[in-house]
Amino acid sequence: MQTISPKRTPKAARPYILPSKTDNWATPDYFFAKLNRVFRFTLDAAASAENAKCELYFDLKDDGLIQDWGRHRVFLNPPYGRCIALWVRKALDASRKGATVVMLVPARTDTAWFHEVAMHPDAEVRFVRGRLKFGGSKHAAPFGNIVVVFRRPLAGKRRRKAGGLKAA
Numbered sequence: 001m002q003t004i005s006p007k008r009t010p011k012a013a014r015p016y017i018l019p020s021k022t023d024n025w026a027t028p029d030y031f032f033a034k035l036n037r038v039f040r041f042t043l044d045a046a047a048s049a050e051n052a053k054c055e056l057y058f059d060l061k062d063d064g065l066i067q068d069w070g071r072h073r074v075f076l077n078p079p080y081g082r083c084i085a086l087w088v089r090k091a092l093d094a095s096r097k098g099a100t101v102v103m104l105v106p107a108r109t110d111t112a113w114f115h116e117v118a119m120h121p122d123a124e125v126r127f128v129r130g131r132l133k134f135g136g137s138k139h140a141a142p143f144g145n146i147v148v149v150f151r152r153p154l155a156g157k158r159r160r161k162a163g164g165l166k167a168a
Helices: 029-039 084-096 114-119
Strands: 073-076 100-106 123-129 145-150 162-165
Touching: 029 073, 029 100, 029 114, 073 084, 084 114, 084 145, 114 123, 114 145, 114 162
Parallel strands: 073 100, 123 162
Antiparallel strands: 100 145, 123 145
């Protein structure tokens, strides 16, 4: 698959989405349950005590970016701010060391990190149909999401799977 880069639009002419007051939004329980039935997660790598989906989790104080994710089956709904690229790279690195990492990330096709993850040969990309309502929000997110799975590399083999999940 080839990507095509459009001409850059001046910042003043770009549409603007109001930023959220927080990047700490809980994954909807029903959506996590669908993924958990398949992956049986053992670690939530970017959570808080209020929104952790696994018994074992890393919060802001623990800083999941500097922790060893070992051979865990990791659920990752990273902060959607500017640091998301760091989480994406950490997920790929952890999978190379033996972890299975399942990330719920925004489908932001205009960003460099999105192309690093979605176009990576080891990525399994699953598109989420519809928009998710995170945490106690009244409204759905103003963007679509994808689920990206990184697994421990298979000797000499590549995985590539695309599929879909429904938001509701």
